Amino acid sequence: MKIYTVGGAVRDQLLGLPVKDRDYVVVGATPEQMLAEGFRAVGKDFPVFLHPQTQAEYALARTERKSGRGYKGFTVYAAPDVTLEDDLARRDLTINAMAEDESGELFDPYGGQEDLARRTLRHVGPAFVEDPVRILRLARFAARFGFSVALETVALCREMVAMGEVDHLVPERVWAEVAKGLMEEQPSRMFLVLRECGALAKLMPELDALWGVQQPSQHHPEIDTGDHVMRVLDYAASQNWPLDTRFAALCHDLGKGLTPQQEWPRHIGHESNGVALVEALCERIKAPNDCRDLAMLVCREHCNIHRAKKLRSTTILELLGRCDALRKPDRFKRLLDACIADARGRKDMEAEPYPQAEYLLACRDAAFAVDAGAVAAATADKTLIPEAVRLARLAALRAMGNPD
Known part of the structure; x- marks a missing residue:
């Protein structure tokens, strides 16, 4: 029995990054031997065991053979004759197919170190096509590390899309990977990689449709709506904003793929179209309610918020x-x-002031400061309480100098 650290822990250590989780592979052992050593079996689909003291996961070396469509269609073989190289061969990318033994010796049969030095993401072998989730993981790693994707890997992903593999991804798995990608340092890279291989058009066609939609120059200097949305998303990431804010940034302009360009300056059309598209997208990929609700709200109201200082009380x-x-x-x-993010996520506008935010927060505070209970107590006709509270809040906004 030999134990190896594998995958992301080895990769991150070589990159000089903090190692958060360690995965272990056990070569030359049987499930019975693992149990005899005090490990506890936990894997349903794979032979995975928990260490008796640390509770870390140890998986028996295994091979996988495609036996169906999608990411669950595999037959697993785990036995003492499965070598470390066999186990590493089933992994997605060369940078994730390295191992280190207990003495610190590195095993790199597929050139992971060289690809790290080249800042390149490359598939290990032809078995990459057997799991469509790997396309999402590839795109997510591009967002995390800023690495380029090898041309042969892009070509292979395109073949997978053409074969219909991504059509078999379950929505929950798509959202899980998208959510992780959104939280990376440069999330736009995920969507650009997905678009390059054709997967974005399958998974998020509403977003894919924004490239090639020309923006009026007075609205967005970068002209292309898809490019603008990527800038907005990366700005949100640069501020370390949470997942729902980043998802809203991604979705804020979805309606522009359906709305005639001449309607945009009047701030009509694309908001209502966008809200419907956001709702449909969230339903399809099973986005959580908080992300859906904020994205729909931003899509509907962002143009009104941009004009806030011109609005009446x-x-x-x-x-x-x-x-x-x-x-x-x-x-x-x-x-x-x-x-x-929408205002600043544009070329050379990252530091532009956005007074609308402070202004609307001040308006919110002024309205909130109205003592609704006192207003209600002073209103004889209780049916008039909602209107009395509204008028009191309106007076508070007018006292700030807002136009009528």
């Missing part, structure tokens, strides 16, 4: 109401953050 109060700003102040702040 009544319109601002209506905006605060639609955003549920008084009851959900944290979400309202994240809504404004996504709008900041």
Whole structure:
């Protein structure tokens, strides 16, 4: 029995990055031997065991053979005659197919070190095509490390898309990988890689449709809507904003793929189209409710928020109401953050002021400061309480100098 550290721990150690999790492969052992050593079996589909003291996961070396469509269609073989090289051969990328033994000796049969030095993501072998999740993981690693993707790997991914492999991905798995990619340092790289191999058009066609949609120059200097959305997303990531804000940044302009360009300056059309597209996308990839709700809100309101300082007091109060700003102040702040990303996620505009955010937060605070209980107590006709509270909040906004 020999034990090796494998995968991401070896990769990150070579890159000088903190090692968060360690995966172990055991070569030359049987399940019975593992149990006799005190390990506890936990794997349902694979022979995985927990260490009796550390509770770390140890997997028996295995091979996998394609036996169906999608990422679950595999037959697993695990036995003492499976070598370390056999086990590493089933892995996705060369940089993830390295191992280190207990003495620190490195095993790199597929050139992972060389690809790390080249900052290149390359598939290990033809078995890459057997698992469509690997396309998502490839794109996510591009977002994490900023590495380029080898041309032969892009070509292989295109073949997988053409064969319909990505059509068999379950929505929950798609969202899990997309969510991880959104939280990487440069999340745009994930979507650009997916687009390059044709997978984005299958998985998120609403987003893919934005490339080639020309922006009026007075709106976005970078012209192309897809390019603009990627800049917005990366700006949100640069601010370390949470997942729902980043997802909202990704989705904020979806409607522009369906709306005639001449309607954009009037701020109509693309918002309502976009909300419907966001809802459909979230349903298809099973995005969680908080991400869906914020993305729909940003899609519907971001143009109104950009014009906030030109709005009348009544319109601002209506905006605060639609955003549920008084009851959900944290979400309202994240809504404004996504709008900041939209304004600053443009070429040479990363440091531009965005006074609308502070202004609307001040408006929210002024409306919230109104003592609704006192207003209610002073209103004789209880049916008039909602209107009395509204008028009191409107007066608070007007006292800030807002136009009528």
